[in-house]
Amino acid sequence: MEAELEPRSRRLFSPAELLAARTRDRKVAQCSQGQKDFIPDGSEEQAERLHRCREEHWQLLAEERVERLGSLVKAEWKPREGIVELKSPAGKFWHTMGFTEHGRQCLLPEEALYLLECGSIQLFYRDLPLSIQEAYETLLSQGTVSLLQYQVFSHLKRLGYIVLRFCPSAVPSQYERQLNLDSYCKSSGKHHRKRKRRSSPRLQAKKPKGSGNPPECEGTPKKASDSCGSPSHPASGRSCLPEKSKESDPASGEVESAQVPTDAAQLSKPPSRSKAQAEDYGKAAGDSCSGTHLPRWDFNRIAFPNMASDCPHTFLPQPDERLLPENVAGREADATRWRKLVNQKREKLSRKEREQRERESRYKSSVNADREVRRCSNWQEYKLLLKQRSQRRAGRRPSHLWDQPVTPLVKPDQVASAAAVLQQISVLQPSHILDGASRLQEDTEGMKIDFSVYQADAVANFKKNDPGKPYARMCVRRFDEQIPSLRAVKQLACQSEDVPVIFALVDNGDIAFYSFKEFKLPVDIYH
Amino acid sequence: MIRIHVLEGTALVWSAEEAREIRERFRLVGTLVGALARKPRQNAHLGLPLQLLPEEARLLAELGAAVLVRGTETQPPAEGEEPTQASEVEAYRRELEESYQEQQRLAGAEREALLARLAERIAQGRARRREQRGETPDTVEDSGLLDSPFVLPHDAMMVQLPTARRCLGQVERVDWTSPSPDWPHPGRPAHEARYRVFRELWGRGYYLSGGSKFGGDFLVYPGDPLRFHAHYIALCCPQGDPLPLRTLVAAARLGTGVKKTLLLCSPDAGGTLAFTSLQWSGLQ
Numbered sequence: 001m002e003a004e005l006e007p008r009s010r011r012l013f014s015p016a017e018l019l020a021a022r023t024r025d026r027k028v029a030q031c032s033q034g035q036k037d038f039i040p041d042g043s044e045e046q047a048e049r050l051h052r053c054r055e056e057h058w059q060l061l062a063e064e065r066v067e068r069l070g071s072l073v074k075a076e077w078k079p080r081e082g083i084v085e086l087k088s089p090a091g092k093f094w095h096t097m098g099f100t101e102h103g104r105q106c107l108l109p110e111e112a113l114y115l116l117e118c119g120s121i122q123l124f125y126r127d128l129p130l131s132i133q134e135a136y137e138t139l140l141s142q143g144t145v146s147l148l149q150y151q152v153f154s155h156l157k158r159l160g161y162i163v164l165r166f167c168p169s170a171v172p173s174q175y176e177r178q179l180n181l182d183s184y185c186k187s188s189g190k191h192h193r194k195r196k197r198r199s200s201p202r203l204q205a206k207k208p209k210g211s212g213n214p215p216e217c218e219g220t221p222k223k224a225s226d227s228c229g230s231p232s233h234p235a236s237g238r239s240c241l242p243e244k245s246k247e248s249d250p251a252s253g254e255v256e257s258a259q260v261p262t263d264a265a266q267l268s269k270p271p272s273r274s275k276a277q278a279e280d281y282g283k284a285a286g287d288s289c290s291g292t293h294l295p296r297w298d299f300n301r302i303a304f305p306n307m308a309s310d311c312p313h314t315f316l317p318q319p320d321e322r323l324l325p326e327n328v329a330g331r332e333a334d335a336t337r338w339r340k341l342v343n344q345k346r347e348k349l350s351r352k353e354r355e356q357r358e359r360e361s362r363y364k365s366s367v368n369a370d371r372e373v374r375r376c377s378n379w380q381e382y383k384l385l386l387k388q389r390s391q392r393r394a395g396r397r398p399s400h401l402w403d404q405p406v407t408p409l410v411k412p413d414q415v416a417s418a419a420a421v422l423q424q425i426s427v428l429q430p431s432h433i434l435d436g437a438s439r440l441q442e443d444t445e446g447m448k449i450d451f452s453v454y455q456a457d458a459v460a461n462f463k464k465n466d467p468g469k470p471y472a473r474m475c476v477r478r479f480d481e482q483i484p485s486l487r488a489v490k491q492l493a494c495q496s497e498d499v500p501v502i503f504a505l506v507d508n509g510d511i512a513f514y515s516f517k518e519f520k521l522p523v524d525i526y527h
Numbered sequence: 528m529i530r531i532h533v534l535e536g537t538a539l540v541w542s543a544e545e546a547r548e549i550r551e552r553f554r555l556v557g558t559l560v561g562a563l564a565r566k567p568r569q570n571a572h573l574g575l576p577l578q579l580l581p582e583e584a585r586l587l588a589e590l591g592a593a594v595l596v597r598g599t600e601t602q603p604p605a606e607g608e609e610p611t612q613a614s615e616v617e618a619y620r621r622e623l624e625e626s627y628q629e630q631q632r633l634a635g636a637e638r639e640a641l642l643a644r645l646a647e648r649i650a651q652g653r654a655r656r657r658e659q660r661g662e663t664p665d666t667v668e669d670s671g672l673l674d675s676p677f678v679l680p681h682d683a684m685m686v687q688l689p690t691a692r693r694c695l696g697q698v699e700r701v702d703w704t705s706p707s708p709d710w711p712h713p714g715r716p717a718h719e720a721r722y723r724v725f726r727e728l729w730g731r732g733y734y735l736s737g738g739s740k741f742g743g744d745f746l747v748y749p750g751d752p753l754r755f756h757a758h759y760i761a762l763c764c765p766q767g768d769p770l771p772l773r774t775l776v777a778a779a780r781l782g783t784g785v786k787k788t789l790l791l792c793s794p795d796a797g798g799t800l801a802f803t804s805l806q807w808s809g810l811q
Contacts, residue, residue: 037754038755039755046754054753058543058546058547061543061547063564064564065564065690066687067688069681069683069684072686114562117562118568119688122686126612127619128619131689131691131693133576136534136576137597137598147537158567158568158569507737508558508578508580509578
């Protein structure tokens with residue numbers, strides 16, 4: 001058996017050959033022997049052309065990489081961490097690839113392998129340089145990057161794109177973008193660790209940022225609800241509320257009017273939701289870049305006094321000293337004087353505002369001016385009133401129209417355009433891929449987004465810490481695998497927010513890219 | 528004996544000679560998936576390794592022309608265990624040093640030869656410069672063409688980044704007849720059906736390659752794909768498997784669109800293969 005496994009020929013160059021390689025031709029000639037033939041006819045000409053083509057082909061394949069030692073960056077493979085550490089300063093590739101960790105310059109395995117194939121680095125393992133084959137077998141068998149993913153990665157890199165690993169927690173949700181939080185997060189360095197591997201154990205040990213930062217605290221639970229999409233949390237949030245409002249009643253110990261539970265419930269709503277969501281988020285995704293931590297206060301038990309003018313009690317007892325800072329002493333207060341000042345100042349309107357109000361008063365009226373509405377003391381009664389009113393209105397419908405088997409499609413006050421009428425009779429509603437996507441449970445049939453791809457012409461402005469919005473996101477699959485279900489596609493689109501997801505299908509070395517394209521069916525009416 | 532290195536169920540060939548033999552002697556094409564050494568940053572021409580279809584690898588193994596192997600030193604060392612490779616490291620360093628000395632010597636010789644060739648012109652240039660400066664011509668200086676011994680900077684040395692493994696020490700055979708994590712294909716019905724079709728068509732003298740570009744299982748060429756276009760798109764339809772009409776129409780349409788004939792191949796349990804070809808004939 002040993003004899004069979006002997007190397008065929010050692011393709012190692014002598015020093016003379018190495019030196020001669022300095023003046024090698026760097027062009028690749030096209031096998032342009034004319035158009036392809038249709039059928040082999042056994043002619044000499046065809047055989048000759050084929051022979052020439054093949055010779056060129058083998059000549060190109062047989063060439064080996066010979067580089068100047070000074071232009072090679074030395075790198076070492078660290079199997080335990082699964083990354084490659086640079087031992088000499090990085091070259092031009094550092095602009096778009098690599099990351100810094102503990103002051104060392106490091107590369108991800110796929111980046112290192114690509115650079116090795118390009119002849120930019122020399123990869124060492126246990127002090128010996130790795131050949132390309134050994135590098136493939138060593139770096140790609142660790143489970144972090146598969147051969148398929150590497151093939152897609154290198155294909156895109158060779159085309160010139162900037163390809164980064166996808167980190168789901170680094171995608172700003174739509175809400176964050178709406179609040180312009182993503183630029184804030186970038187400057188605060190919230191996402192600066194997204195270059196790390198997703199499964200790094202160190203990420204979980206990182207301290208959460210800015211605990212005293214309400215927007216961030218609010219933003220992250222929102223993001224959690226978008227990305228995790230677990231349906232349990234809204235239900236749990238809602239079920240929490242009535243319990244908590246009941247709880248705050250006896251816990252306050254102060255006399256409260258009927259409005260206080262709603263106040264306390266509203267106040268406790270964001271933190272309790274954030275608590276429930278924080279738990280879900282912690283369970284669902286173990287690698288959050290900045291985790292939310294539970295607020296120090298149990299807002300179920302802290303009751304805020306009612307200062308409105310309808311509450312007859314104006315005497316406020318001393319607050320619990322646990323709620324106050326150390327050097328502040330609380331004391332009792334009589335709120336009568338303050339109560340008189342609250343909301344008593346007359347509003348001064350400018351002339352324009354007065355005119356507008358006058359115009360509006362002709363046809364608009366405030367909801368609170370309605371006597372029947374003022375008689376309602378809570379939401380329930382108000383909704384009942386609305387229902388009664390709509391029923392009364394419905395009772396005024398002409399019977400010759402509405403009591404027939406065929407009734408009118410719309411009421412006169414319901415529609416404002418022909419398009420709205422069309423909407424009533426449409427059979428298919430247009431749907432966007434992200435409709436309902438956030439509510440789906442996280443079970444994408446094993447599919448995940450692997451890479452974020454950035455355009456090649458953005459290289460000049462590319463910043464590794466702040467790459468911006470990618471051109472597309474890649475999901476790498478084998479060609480013979482099952483076509484994904486709509487549910488899985490929706491979940492991936494949801495993970496990727498507004499960046500299109502492209503599926504890279506690899507069939508034994510051939511890569512094809514597929515994506516879903518959105519289009520609108522033309523509507524025959526202009527609205 | 529051709530060595531096919533398997534990596535996660537993929538068959539790779541790392542040697543250019545073996546790739547040549549596979550193509551010229553065995554009529555198997557494969558796909559190149561690595562970067563070309565000469566010009567790595569483009570996708571038009573790729574280089575080694577050559578990736579073989581599972582069917583191609585199995586065919587070579589069945590013919591006895593190749594053996595499937597896998598590397599064994601890919602696992603990270605256990606805790607606290609650093610294998611002593613001092614001798615190999617030493618050998619490598621010595622080789623590097625020798626190469627450097629040799630390159631220095633060769634580069635020096637080259638430079639000398641170059642200077643000797645241009646000696647006359649150099650002398651003329653120096654004389655002219657001296658005239659311009661107004662000095663007296665000194666013939667003693669002319670002999671000192673090489674002022675100092677030539678030193679090749681260490682960084683200017685050329686090194687090779689080998690493509691294939693240097694030493695074959697740590698490989699072991701993989702059995703291609705039974706499924707394993709490295710080679711999971713044996714026993715899978717889809718693979719078996721495809722292999723039967725592949726073997727039959729190959730046996731008839733065609734060249735075969737992957738057919739995903741055209742919606743089929745294989746592309747069938749009358750000659751080397753370097754010079755000829757494919758004639759058939761082969762689609763494997765095992766007997767008994769339902770074939771919806773939609774799929775048939777889609778495949779036939781695709782074939783017509785690219786001027787190829789659709790070939791439906793049905794391996795049955797008995798060992799025979801039925802071929803049906805579909806071609807657009809128009810309504811005459």
